[in-house]
């Protein structure tokens with residue numbers, strides 16, 4: 428076996444490899460593979476593993492994960508609602524603009540129908556005191572008739 432044997436390390440340490448003698452022969456010849464196998468063997472030594480700092484499991488981790496997921500879901504829902512509200516505001520704005528356009532069109536389409544003297548007549552009927560008095564007489568006329 429001329430090629431390096433580093434990839435066979437796990438099989439070698441678990442005695443799952445048939446070419447164990449070949450590998451050990453290569454290890455005697457090759458410093459690189461020998462130091463690799465040495466290092467890995469020391470790492471997998473139960474004494475070394477027990478000396479490694481241990482991670483203490485957090486008993487509240489499942490609860491924290493669940494609450495975190497719930498928070499994210501809530502945030503997403505809020506975001507969705509804010510988007511909907513934003514689109515509603517936009518829709519209301521567009522609607523207001525459209526109503527404005529329609530009203531403006533109806534006003535501008537109505538105004539050419541009046542002729543100038545008609546407008547003057549309307550203006551006079553509103554502003555001129557004579558017309559107002561005649562209008563008042565018309566309103567008060569039935570009352571006069573009641574008195575007579």
Ligand SMILES: [Zn+2]
Nearest residue numbers: 431432457460
């Ligand atoms: Zn090698």
